[in-house]
Amino acid sequence: MERDPSIDPEAKRRPATVKEIKAMSHPLRLRIIRLCGERELTNKQLADRLGVDPGTALYHVRQLVDAGFLEPAAARTGESGALEKPYRSTGRSWWLSVAVDDLDPSEELAPVDAFQQELAEAGLDSIATSARFALHLSEDDLAELDRRLVAVIDAFVETDAERAHLPLHGGIFLIHRSPE
Template sequence: MGELEDGHEADPAGRRRRPATVREAKALAHPLRVRILRLCLHRELTNKEIADRLDTTPGTVLYHVRQLVDAGLLVAAPVRTGASGALEKPYRSTGETWWLSFTGVGGESESPPAAAPLAAFQEELGEAGPESVRTFSRFALHLSDEDVAELDRRIVAVLDEFVATDDQRRDRPLHSGLFVLHRPAEY
């Protein structure tokens, strides 16, 4: 993986960070859709399998799956025969969300809306329990806007390396994480 002329990173498959479309940003604005994408990133799942995993109805899942498919973030996998002999239509994540930038979406130059990914992560962590945490770092730093951009760039560059080569580690346990930097309320 290397840096392209425009300063964006590319993975070995040739994907590179690009601005999210308004449709992609809207699709990612709901915690359930964020969770569906994560579940379908490493295995193909049907609406019913997703609904069972997320403790919701297949109809609710179908609505959100359609939003993700329309945005190009989820694709239908080949139809398969289920355990009962019925045909099943599984879905898988395209993995594109990692390579999306939210700066400039909808004419804004702000950071991406974090409510949906934060809510999804809280739900996932709640399901997994506190014993699932492998490592964390809590910190407080004094940073200029330029410092924030540099810290983000460097952390994302390290994560990009791991994301781009994750298919080489599929035999290892799956870990999930979230890097969040925020301004405390008292500032």
């Protein structure tokens, strides 16, 4: 039976390939995808923004281009008159499903690491809202909570271009099983 995208957010997604999982398994690459989703950036601009050397940035950019998460944008003339080659996000990463079982232990926390780095850079004054909670959930309850929250986020993602003139906000949605 075909899944209805208006009811089931996973109907819009497809499983990530091994190459895509590998490309998204590093916090720096996740940050590059996000930054290039805001605006077209050159390798040097990315290196400066992320505090890494240009060779490191280029390595990660090439991984993302190869996996289809970044694409070259039109070349432009920079402030110094030199030709610049910027990159932009393809938006593909949002619509992929990656099961934790598909990741090795060193890759599982890449999204959390990337988020922590971005939050540290933005500062505590940047927090617009937060919610900390603990819930007793069956597997079905957990699936329903995930489905409903992802559906709300998807609706905002799909219409984000309409709000491109407004301030950019980042976030992370993560539920973990309590160690108790």
